Amino acid sequence: MIPLLLKVVRTGIVTEPAPGAEPQWRERAGAIQQEILRLLGRALVIRQVDAGSCNGCELEIHALNNPYYNIEGLGIRFAASPRHADMLLVTGPVSRNMENALRIAYEAMPDPKLVVALGDCGRDGGIFGETYATCGGVSKVIPVDVVVPGCPPPPLAILQGILTAIATPKNGTPGPS
Amino acid sequence: MDTPFTRTIVTREQWVEGAWAVRDAGGRLVTLWGSDNTDRGAGFAVMAAFVAAGGVRVLELSLAAGEPYPEIAGLFPAAGRMQRALHDLLGLVAEGARDTRPWLRHGAWREGEFPLRRDFDASAARNNAPADYRFVRVEGDGVHEIPVGPIHAGIIEPGHFRFNIVGEKVLRLEERLGYVHKGIDRRFAAFAIGEGHRLAGRVSGDSAVAFQWAYAQAAEAAAGAEPPPRAQWLRALMLERERVANHLGDLGALGNDAALAFALSQFMRLKEDWLRLNAEAFGHRMAWDRIVPGGVDADLTGPAAARMLEQADAIEAEVRVLREIFDESSSLQDRFITTGRLTPDQAHAFGVTGLAGRASGQAFDLRCDMPCAPYGELAVRKVVFDAGDVAARVKVRFEELIESLRLIREIVRRLPPGELRRELALPPARAFGVGLVEGWRGEAFVALEAGEGGAIRRCHAHDPSWHAWPAVEHAVIGNIVPDFPLINKSFNLSYSGQDC
Numbered sequence: 254m255i256p257l258l259l260k261v262v263r264t265g266i267v268t269e270p271a272p273g274a275e276p277q278w279r280e281r282a283g284a285i286q287q288e289i290l291r292l293l294g295r296a297l298v299i300r301q302v303d304a305g306s307c308n309g310c311e312l313e314i315h316a317l318n319n320p321y322y323n324i325e326g327l328g329i330r331f332a333a334s335p336r337h338a339d340m341l342l343v344t345g346p347v348s349r350n351m352e353n354a355l356r357i358a359y360e361a362m363p364d365p366k367l368v369v370a371l372g373d374c375g376r377d378g379g380i381f382g383e384t385y386a387t388c389g390g391v392s393k394v395i396p397v398d399v400v401v402p403g404c405p406p407p408p409l410a411i412l413q414g415i416l417t418a419i420a421t422p423k424n425g426t427p428g429p430s
Numbered sequence: 431m432d433t434p435f436t437r438t439i440v441t442r443e444q445w446v447e448g449a450w451a452v453r454d455a456g457g458r459l460v461t462l463w464g465s466d467n468t469d470r471g472a473g474f475a476v477m478a479a480f481v482a483a484g485g486v487r488v489l490e491l492s493l494a495a496g497e498p499y500p501e502i503a504g505l506f507p508a509a510g511r512m513q514r515a516l517h518d519l520l521g522l523v524a525e526g527a528r529d530t531r532p533w534l535r536h537g538a539w540r541e542g543e544f545p546l547r548r549d550f551d552a553s554a555a556r557n558n559a560p561a562d563y564r565f566v567r568v569e570g571d572g573v574h575e576i577p578v579g580p581i582h583a584g585i586i587e588p589g590h591f592r593f594n595i596v597g598e599k600v601l602r603l604e605e606r607l608g609y610v611h612k613g614i615d616r617r618f619a620a621f622a623i624g625e626g627h628r629l630a631g632r633v634s635g636d637s638a639v640a641f642q643w644a645y646a647q648a649a650e651a652a653a654g655a656e657p658p659p660r661a662q663w664l665r666a667l668m669l670e671r672e673r674v675a676n677h678l679g680d681l682g683a684l685g686n687d688a689a690l691a692f693a694l695s696q697f698m699r700l701k702e703d704w705l706r707l708n709a710e711a712f713g714h715r716m717a718w719d720r721i722v723p724g725g726v727d728a729d730l731t732g733p734a735a736a737r738m739l740e741q742a743d744a745i746e747a748e749v750r751v752l753r754e755i756f757d758e759s760s761s762l763q764d765r766f767i768t769t770g771r772l773t774p775d776q777a778h779a780f781g782v783t784g785l786a787g788r789a790s791g792q793a794f795d796l797r798c799d800m801p802c803a804p805y806g807e808l809a810v811r812k813v814v815f816d817a818g819d820v821a822a823r824v825k826v827r828f829e830e831l832i833e834s835l836r837l838i839r840e841i842v843r844r845l846p847p848g849e850l851r852r853e854l855a856l857p858p859a860r861a862f863g864v865g866l867v868e869g870w871r872g873e874a875f876v877a878l879e880a881g882e883g884g885a886i887r888r889c890h891a892h893d894p895s896w897h898a899w900p901a902v903e904h905a906v907i908g909n910i911v912p913d914f915p916l917i918n919k920s921f922n923l924s925y926s927g928q929d930c
Contacts, residue, residue: 257692257755267699301585305610307926309635309716314585315679316705319698333583348929349538349558350609351588354580380632382620385545385552386538386613405635407715 268323296328297419300338300362304355304394305348305387309405310372314342316408329415335359340367340418341395342411346374346381347388359395367418369399371411376400432647432802433866435479435486442500445491449478449502457482458781458794459506460866460875461892462513463615464520466547468495476522478502479864479875479892484800486864488877498525508780508897519615520546534608534929537561545616552616568594568602576911580609587925591914598910603903607929614930618889623649623878624723624854626886630876631718633891634927639665639672640869641876641891642721647802647865648878648889649723652857660848661725662803667738667841668717668726670834673870674745675704675716677831680922684824685756687916688765696752700745707741710734725851735842742835749835753828766821770917772905773818780901784872784894786921789826790818796868807844808837818905820920856884871895871924893927 301314317324318331332338335358347355359366370391373379383389391397401414440448452459460479467475473494480487491499501524503510513524514533521544524530535541537560544550568575573596580588590606614633621629630645631638643665650657657665678701685693705715711734712720720728730738756762772782774791783794796802797810813829815822857863857880865876872894881887898921906917 256751256758260696260751260755261692264696264699302581303585303587303610305612305926306587307612307632307635307638308587308924309632309638309718311585311587312636312679312716316698316702318694319702320695321699321702331585345610346612348610348612350534350536350560350611350929351580352538352558353560354588354609358581380629381612381614381617384613384617385550385556386611386616404718405716407709 267320268326296330297340297415298330298332298338299340299342299415300332300335300358301342301344302335302355302358303344304351304391305345305381306372306374307345310344310375313405313408313411314344314371317411322408322412324412335361336363338362339365340369340415342369342371342415343391343395344371344375346378346383347391347394349386349388352388352394355391355394366396368395368397369401369414369418370397371401371414372406373402373404376402379404432650433486433864434484434800435488435651435864437488437490437862440489440491442491445478445489446500446502448487448489449480449505452480452482452487453505455482457487458783459502459509460486460873461877461890461896462502462509462516463877463890463892464516464522464546465879465888466520467492469548473497474520474522476516477877477890479877481866481873486866488864493522498523500525501527503527503529506781508900511900512896518544520544531564532561534611536608545613563606565592565604565606566602570596572596573601589925593911593914595911598912600906600909600911600914603906603914605899605903607899607925610926610929612926612930615888615890618886619881621886622884623652623857623880623886624884626878626889627722628719630889630891633930634893634895634924635716635718636676636924637672637869637871637874637893637927638716638718639668639721640867640874642719643669644865644867644874644876645878645889645891646721646723647867648863648876649854649857651863651865652861652878652880653723653854653863654857655724655852655854657725658849658852659803659846661850663841663845664726664728664730664850665721666804666808667730667838667845668712668720669867669869670837670841671704671708671717673834674831674838675701675708676870676922677827677834678704678745680919681752681824681827681831683919683922684766684820684916685762687919688762690759690762693752693756696748700748703741704745707734707737711738722851724854725849727851729850730842730845735845738842739839742839746832746835749828749831756824756828763821765913765916766824767819769820769913770905770909770920771817771819772901774816776901776904777818781897782872782894782901783897784868785826785830785870786823786898786901787872788812788814789822791816794873796866796873800866804841808840810837820916823920859887869894871922872898891930893924893930895923895925895928898923899928
C-alpha cells in the first residue's frame with residue numbers, strides 16, 4: 254500500500270491546469286463545461302457505438318479518459334446504455350452487419366438524441382467507402398449533428414466535436430446564442 | 431526478402447499431405463484464403479499459408495467451379511471459422527467440414543451471393559435482414575443463457591457472446607463475430623500496390639504499424655525490391671513503439687478491470703506521453719501510414735532521437751515501480767492468478783501466437799525465430815510462460831514492455847544513415863509476395879498478388895486474433911461470469927482484425 258500511495262503523491266495532479274502549459278486546451282475544456290451546464294444540467298452522458306471502426310478511434314476515445322484530459326472532471330461521462338445517454342458517439346463507416354444495432358441504439362436513446370460521427374470513415378466511409386459491407390458513413394443510417402474528421406481524430410479534436418454538438422441548436426430546439 | 435516463403439501449386443492429395451506434414455513437424459496454420467480466377471479462363475483457387483521450418487509455406491490448390499477442397503479444420507481447429515468465412519465471401523466449400531454455418535454473412539448479402547467473386551454485383555440494392563443463427567444449445571437443470579452484444583457496455587468493439595451458465599459459473603461460451611466486417615479483401619482491388627498499405631493499416635488500428643510493415647514486405651517481395659537499411663531500422667522503431675503503447679494501455683485497463691483504478695490513471699498517463707512523442711517524431715500519434723512500400727515516409731531527427739532515449743529511461747523507471755505495486759497488491763493477484771487459463775495444449779491446438787501464445791508456453795516470436803532486418807542484430811529476448819492465466823498474460827506484457835524499451839534505445843543509438851525510401855518498381859502481373867510481422871498481439875500476415883499495371887489483383891490480410899478468439903471460448907470455461915471482462919481484456923483481441 255505504501256508504494257502505491259507514494260506513487261500517487263509523487264505523480265501529483267497531471268491534469269493540465271487552466272493557466273498551465275497548454276492554455277488553449279483548458280479554454281476549450283472550460284467552454285465545454287459551461288455549455289453542458291447550460292444545456293444539460295450537471296453532466297453530459299455519452300454512449301459510444303463502434304459501428305465498424307478499425308478500433309483506432311476507440312484508442313483515442315480511451316485517451317480522453319486519461320488524467321491529462323480528465324474528461325469526467327469536465328462533467329462528461331460514458332454510459333453503458335443508450336437509454337441513459339444524451340449523445341451517441343459513433344465510429345466506423347457503419348458496417349452493414351452493425352447497421353441494425355446502430356439504429357436500435359439510436360431509437361433507444363431519449364431526446365435530444367445528439368449524434369457525433371467520429372473520423373473520416375464515420376463522415377463518409379473514408380478509406381472503406383460505400384460497399385457491399387459498409388454503408389458509407391453514419392449519416393446514411395441515423396441523423397448526425399457533428400462530424401469530427403481525422404484518422405483517427407486526436408483526443409482534443411474529439412472534445413471539440415462534443416462541444417460543437419452541444420452548442421448547435423438541434424431541429425429548432427433553442428440552443429445557446 | 432524479409433519473410434522467407436515458398437509457394438507451391440498442389441494437387442488435392444498434396445494439399446492434404448502438405449497440411450499433415452506441417453502439423454507433424456510442429457508447424458502452424460497462418461491463414462486460408464481464396465481467389466476467383468474465372469477471368470483468366472480458370473476456376474477458383476484456395477490458398478493456405480503455414481509457418482514451418484523457419485519460413486512461410488503457401489499451398490495453392492486450383493478448383494473447378496463448384497469443386498470443393500479438402501477441409502483442414504480437423505488438423506488445425508482454427509481453420510473452422512476461416513473455412514466458413516471463405517464460403518461466405520467466395521463460395522468455396524470445405525469438403526468434410528463439420529460446421530457450415532455462415533460466419534461473416536449476417537444478412538447484408540444473400541445466401542448464394544459471394545462478394546469476392548468477379549460476377550458479384552456490388553451495386554445491387556440489398557435488404558439487410560439479419561438471419562437467425564443456430565447457437566449451440568446447452569440444456570440441463572439450472573442452465574441458463576446470457577446473450578451479450580453486439581454493442582457492449584464499455585468503449586469496446588462489437589461482437590456477440592452467448593454464455594451458458596449455472597449459477598455464476600460459465601459452462602460454455604460461444605462467440606459470434608463478424609459485426610465489423612468491412613469487406614477489406616475486396617476493397618484492396620480499388621487500390622494501387624503503392625497505396626494499399628493505407629488500407630492494410632486499418633485492418634486493425636491498434637496494429638497498424640505491424641500490418642503496414644507486413645503489407646510492405648509483401649509488396650516488396652512481389653516487386654523483388656529491398657528497402658534501404660535506415661528504413662528497416664525505423665520500421666522496427668515504430669513497431670516497438672506500437673508494442674509499448676498497447677502494452678501500457680492494456681496493463682492499465684487490466685488493473686482497472688480488477689478494481690485498481692489507480693493503474694488505469696498511471697498507465698494511461700504514460701501512454702499519453704508516449705503517443706505525444708510519436709506525434710512529435712513521426713507526425714502521427716500512432717505512427718500510421720509511415721511505413722510505405724519501398725521504405726518509410728518519416729525520419730527521426732536528432733532532437734526526437736534524444737527525446738526517445740530519455741523517455742525510454744523515464745518510462746522504464748515508472749513501469750518498474752508500477753510492477754512492484756501490481757505484484758504486491760493481493761486483491762489484484764487474487765483476480766489474476768488461475769483466472770482464464772488457456773493451457774499450452776489448447777494454445778497449440780489453435781495455433782495461438784503472440785503474447786497470448788507465449789503466456790501459454792508457445793515459444794514463438796518471429797523477431798527471434800525468423801528475424802527480418804534489423805532484428806537479427808538485436809538479439810530479442812523471448813518471453814515465455816506456461817501458466818496461461820491472466821497473471822501470465824500480464825507478466826508477458828511487463829517483460830516485453832521492458833524488452834521493447836531496451837530495443838528502442840538500441841535502435842535509436844545504432845540507426846544507420848542513408849535514404850529512407852526507394853521507388854518500388856512495378857511488380858509484373860501475377861507477381862506474388864507475403865509479409866509476416868510480430869505485432870504486439872501476434873503475427874500479422876499479408877499476402878499480395880499483383881494485377882496489371884501496378885493494380886492489386888488480390889490481397890489478403892490476416893489478424894492473429896483469428897486463432898486466439900476460439901481459444902478464449904476454452905479459457906473462460908469454469909470461470910465466473912464477472913471475470914469474463916478481465917479474461918477478455920487479458921487477451922485483448924481485435925474484432926476488426928478478425929472480421930475485416
